[in-house]
Amino acid sequence: ETGVTQSPTHLIKTRGQQVTLRCSSQSGHNTVSWYQQALGQGPQFIFQYYREEENGRGNFPPRFSGLQFPNYSSELNVNALELDDSALYLCASRPGLAPHEQFFGPGTRLTVL
Amino acid sequence: QQQVKQSPQSLIVQKGGISIINCAYENTAFDYFPWYQQFPGKGPALLIAIRPDVSEKKEGRFTISFNKSAKQFSLHIMDSQPGDSATYFCAALDNAGNMLTFGGGTRLMVKP
Numbered sequence: 088e089t090g091v092t093q094s095p096t097h098l099i100k101t102r103g104q105q106v107t108l109r110c111s112s113q114s115g116h117n118t119v120s121w122y123q124q125a126l127g128q129g130p131q132f133i134f135q136y137y138r139e140e141e142n143g144r145g146n147f148p149p150r151f152s153g154l155q156f157p158n159y160s161s162e163l164n165v166n167a168l169e170l171d172d173s174a175l176y177l178c179a180s181r182p183g184l185a186p187h188e189q190f191f192g193p194g195t196r197l198t199v200l
Numbered sequence: 201q202q203q204v205k206q207s208p209q210s211l212i213v214q215k216g217g218i219s220i221i222n223c224a225y226e227n228t229a230f231d232y233f234p235w236y237q238q239f240p241g242k243g244p245a246l247l248i249a250i251r252p253d254v255s256e257k258k259e260g261r262f263t264i265s266f267n268k269s270a271k272q273f274s275l276h277i278m279d280s281q282p283g284d285s286a287t288y289f290c291a292a293l294d295n296a297g298n299m300l301t302f303g304g305g306t307r308l309m310v311k312p
Contacts, residue, residue, distance in 0.1 A: 122302075184298075
């Protein structure tokens with residue numbers, strides 16, 4: 088059984104560009120959540136996908152969008168990158184919506200110049 | 201809006217001592233309270249979690265104390281070890297299971 092994996096590990100973009108981050112959920116997990124963790128801060132909830140549909144969203148603008156695929160892997164897309172988007176982006180998965188351990192991936196470190 | 205407030209921001213403890221981290225929340229819709237441990241360059245890993253119908257939960261050296269009326273909960277690490285040096289986050293999940301809200305984190309250093 089593999090854990091949550093994310094790609095790429097690191098990414099450097101310039102302001103105004105678009106980026107796609109990928110996450111493979113743990114086997115059997117149909118719920119995937121994305122978080123943004125700025126340096127020295129706690130993770131901030133971006134959105135959550137359950138069975139390929141978004142079912143929760145934090146206080147992030149529409150230029151943050153996502154997808155979940157039939158195999159429950161997920162993508163986070165960010166358009167019109169801003170300097171403040173520089174952060175560690177974390178993906179977490181769990182089986183279903185009930186309170187249960189969320190397994191986090193190692194994250195993707197995004198730097199916007 | 202920070203719905204989960206965590207203190208202290210940093211903590212230095214001698215080996216063998218007790219580390220105590222506190223959190224307070226505002227949203228009464230929270231009904232699952234996990235603690236995460238994060239090492240540099242890694243994602244957070246679940247340490248221990250509690251539901252509000254229980255006042256205390258212990259797993260090994262880690263104990264959560266929960267005070268529902270005060271809307272506060274805390275993590276106690278007994279016999280702290282240098283390997284416990286990491287950043288700790290409290291969190292709270294709403295009863296719809298949609299959104300995990302994290303505290304700001306506590307950077308713990310355990311001196312040998």
